[in-house]
Amino acid sequence: MIEPVSTQGEKTDEIVKNVKFKVLRFDRDTIPSPRVDSFDVPVKKGMTVLDALQYIKENLDSTLSWRFSCRMGVCGSCGMFINGFPRLACNTQVLELEADVVDLKPLPNFDTIKDLVPDLAVLFEKHRSVRPFTLRKDIAELDNPSGEFFQTTDELQRYLQFAYCIKCGLCMAACPTVATDRRYLGPQALTQAHRYNMDSRDEGRDERKDEALGTHGVFRCHFAGACSEACPKGVDPAFAIQLMKRDALKASFGLLRKKKAAPLAPKVTSGKRMEGVPDAPKRTV
Amino acid sequence: MRTRESTLWTWHLVAGAVILVLLGIHMFIMHLADFFGTVQGDVLEFSSVMERSLDATFAVMYVVLLAAALYHGLYGLRNIIFELSISERAERVISVLLVLAGVALFLVGAYGTLAVHSAQAGV
Amino acid sequence: MQGSEFKKNRLGLMGWLSGGRYGVERYAYTLHRLTGLAILAYFILHIFVTSARVLGEEAWNTVMGFLNSPAFKVGEFLVYLAFAYHALNGIRLVLTELGFFLGTPCQPVFPYSNSVKRQRPVLVVVMIVAAVVVLLGGVDFLRAFPGE
Numbered sequence: 351m352i353e354p355v356s357t358q359g360e361k362t363d364e365i366v367k368n369v370k371f372k373v374l375r376f377d378r379d380t381i382p383s384p385r386v387d388s389f390d391v392p393v394k395k396g397m398t399v400l401d402a403l404q405y406i407k408e409n410l411d412s413t414l415s416w417r418f419s420c421r422m423g424v425c426g427s428c429g430m431f432i433n434g435f436p437r438l439a440c441n442t443q444v445l446e447l448e449a450d451v452v453d454l455k456p457l458p459n460f461d462t463i464k465d466l467v468p469d470l471a472v473l474f475e476k477h478r479s480v481r482p483f484t485l486r487k488d489i490a491e492l493d494n495p496s497g498e499f500f501q502t503t504d505e506l507q508r509y510l511q512f513a514y515c516i517k518c519g520l521c522m523a524a525c526p527t528v529a530t531d532r533r534y535l536g537p538q539a540l541t542q543a544h545r546y547n548m549d550s551r552d553e554g555r556d557e558r559k560d561e562a563l564g565t566h567g568v569f570r571c572h573f574a575g576a577c578s579e580a581c582p583k584g585v586d587p588a589f590a591i592q593l594m595k596r597d598a599l600k601a602s603f604g605l606l607r608k609k610k611a612a613p614l615a616p617k618v619t620s621g622k623r624m625e626g627v628p629d630a631p632k633r634t635v
Numbered sequence: 636m637r638t639r640e641s642t643l644w645t646w647h648l649v650a651g652a653v654i655l656v657l658l659g660i661h662m663f664i665m666h667l668a669d670f671f672g673t674v675q676g677d678v679l680e681f682s683s684v685m686e687r688s689l690d691a692t693f694a695v696m697y698v699v700l701l702a703a704a705l706y707h708g709l710y711g712l713r714n715i716i717f718e719l720s721i722s723e724r725a726e727r728v729i730s731v732l733l734v735l736a737g738v739a740l741f742l743v744g745a746y747g748t749l750a751v752h753s754a755q756a757g758v
Numbered sequence: 759m760q761g762s763e764f765k766k767n768r769l770g771l772m773g774w775l776s777g778g779r780y781g782v783e784r785y786a787y788t789l790h791r792l793t794g795l796a797i798l799a800y801f802i803l804h805i806f807v808t809s810a811r812v813l814g815e816e817a818w819n820t821v822m823g824f825l826n827s828p829a830f831k832v833g834e835f836l837v838y839l840a841f842a843y844h845a846l847n848g849i850r851l852v853l854t855e856l857g858f859f860l861g862t863p864c865q866p867v868f869p870y871s872n873s874v875k876r877q878r879p880v881l882v883v884v885m886i887v888a889a890v891v892v893l894l895g896g897v898d899f900l901r902a903f904p905g906e
Contacts, residue, residue: 434779462767511863524780526787529773531718548863555636563638565726570718572790573854575783575874584866589873595644596857601636602645648855651848662841666898679822681815688811701805708798715791740805747809 365392369444371402373414374455377464387411393444399452400428400439403466416466423582426518430466431455436520436580457523473519476535480543480561485554486611500615505550512545512590514583521577521587533566537577537587540568544590547597550612568594643710650707657700688751701744709733783874786881790847793840800837835899839892846888850880 368390376384389410391402400418407414418428421440428439433453444452460468486492521537522528528536535543543562547555562568571591578588600606664687665678677683687693716729769776777785810821824830854860859880860873 456767458767458769459773460767468767507865508863510865514866526769526773526784527718529769530720530771532720534718559636559638559641563636563641565640565717567640569640569644570714572714572787573783573851573874574780574787576778576780578872578874579781581870581872584868584870584872586863586866586870586872586874589860589863592854592860592873593857593863595855597636598638598641599645599648599856602641606636648852651852655845655849658841658845662838662895666838666895681811681818684808684811684818704801708794708801711794712798715795740802743809744805747805747812750812 363394365394366445367393367450369393369402369449370451371406372451372453373406373466375414375465376456376462377415387414391444395445397444398440399430399432399437399442399444399454402444402452403439403454414466415464424516426516429457429468429518429520429523431457431523436523438518438520438582441582457519459523459525459528460519468519468523470517470519473517473522473536473538476539477517477542480535480539480546480558481554482539482542482546484546484549484552485557486551487553488611491614497614497617499551499612501550501612505612508550509545509548512541512548512585512587515541515545515585516583518582520580520582521585524576524580526574526576527570527572531566531570534570535561535567537571537591540571540594541585541587541590544594547594550609553609553611555609562594563598568598571595647707647710650703650710653703654700654707657696657703660696661700685751688748694748694752697748698745701748702741705737705741705744709737781874782878782881786847789843790851793844796837796840797844800840831899835896838895838899842888842891842895846884846891847881850877850884853880 371389371391372386373389374384375381375387389406391405393402398421400421403414403416403418416428416430416439418440419425420427423438423441426438429436430439431437431454432439432442433447433449436457454466456462456466457468460470460472463469484492515538517538519538521541525534525537527534540562543558546552547558547562568591571588573588573592575588578586581587597606668678688697713729713733717726721729774791775788777788807821807825810817825834854873854877859877861871861876
């Protein structure tokens with residue numbers, strides 16, 4: 351088992367200090383007007399905010415609600431507003447906050463379902479609206495693939511970073527435009543639009559433009575940069591949006607190069623397989 | 636990959652670049668030329684103002700700056716208003732109002748710059 | 759944030775005005791907005807004021823005499839400050855929107871770098887230039903006050 355890396359010496363079960371957790375509580379039926387509950391949590395080295403919430407639920411108040419799943423920064427469920435900054439609860443160690451009081455609130459810019467559970471449906475709707483999948487003209491090949499599309503490592507690098515998005519909504523919580531503009535697609539969806547626009551296998555750039563370059567698309571971004579600072583996966587949404595603006599500017603002057611969708615990779619006809627490597631399994635779809 | 640919004644935004648950027656040059660010159664003359672000793676006397680003296688107004692280069696510069704600054708400023712204002720979650724109908728009304736305001740202000744400003752020109756030519 | 763209002767957990771205008779614990783660019787964004795509005799207000803006034811030249815020398819001198827009061831001079835200097843900031847920060851924004859100084863997309867490896875951090879030196883440089891512009895202009899404005 352891999353132990354979490356601590357910069358503060360050996361991991362022990364020793365209680366380092368007691369930290370007061372001030373958690374915002376809300377429930378449409380039982381707590382219609384939100385209140386703040388305080389909990390004292392004994393904190394050990396390496397303990398995450400998520401661990402602290404588990405401690406509260408097990409020992410102090412079993413009615414506390416939040417959303418989580420993987421506990422390791424992959425699923426993007428546990429985004430919350432921790433000490434005035436949107437973070438993943440599982441990705442944030444209590445001691446790294448260097449505070450005796452930890453403020454927990456649901457993600458701003460989303461409706462709240464209960465306690466620390468934000469309603470991310472809006473995010474998914476916006477994500478869907480930019481068509482975040484490979485669009486191609488050769489539909490027959492997509493429906494009944496006969497091989498792989500050819501892509502170089504350089505082509506991969508152009509979008510790989512933006513493909514790391516886990517849809518946690520932290521960037522949306524950080525964005526000042528999302529704070530007021532309900533229809534703004536937001537850093538998450540726009541980054542995904544750019545991710546597919548940049549994919550050499552994709553031909554859907556013009557099909558995404560009405561959304562991505564529309565009245566509430568990329569031009570509502572003014573590079574406040576908060577989304578990129580909040581992103582827990584290094585996706586850098588502000589970067590993707592500026593690059594998309596650059597492409598839009600190029601297109602305005604007719605300088606944007608036409609995209610040719612990546613062809614099928616040539617079939618391997620010669621060569622010998624290494625010994626001991628079995629055949630690929632039969633196709634199931 | 637062009638949309639109406641991307642065209643408007645491109646003009647916003649181009650207008651910004653134009654303003655940077657022309658307003659830079661304007662600011663240099665009004666606030667810094669005296670400092671660097673390239674222009675003598677009070678630039679706000681009526682004679683000094685008229686001298687520039689009657690110079691064709693200055694007149695063209697002023698009108699271009701007027702148009703660019705109005706476009707840049709009013710598009711910026713539209714940006715801010717559009718980010719307030721107003722309805723699509725309100726967005727259309729605001730756009731029309733801003734265009735009307737822009738045209739009206741341009742006419743006032745252009746008249747202010749060029750009227751002295753035609754008056755001089757008439758005399 | 760009371761009652762059902764809390765369902766609408768949006769920051770609203772506070773999201774514009776408060777940079778919170780985010781980077782300096784978010785404050786730069788707020789200031790860019792405010793200075794832009796201030797300059798636009800001044801500019802519209804400026805169009806009408808300078809059009810006074812059409813009415814002849816007397817009208818011009820009346821208007822200029824009115825605007826020569828210390829209050830207007832201070833106001834004018836504030837607009838000059840706004841101009842210096844808006845222009846220089848605008849240069850940075852155009853450069854980043856053209857994709858300069860942002861680096862190149864790469865596989866994110868912890869600890870993550872980002873484009874906002876990479877372009878931060880540009881923000882520092884343009885702000886230094888803005889400070890120089892303000893200082894040069896400030897000398898001119900100080901001359902407007904008698905006794906200086």
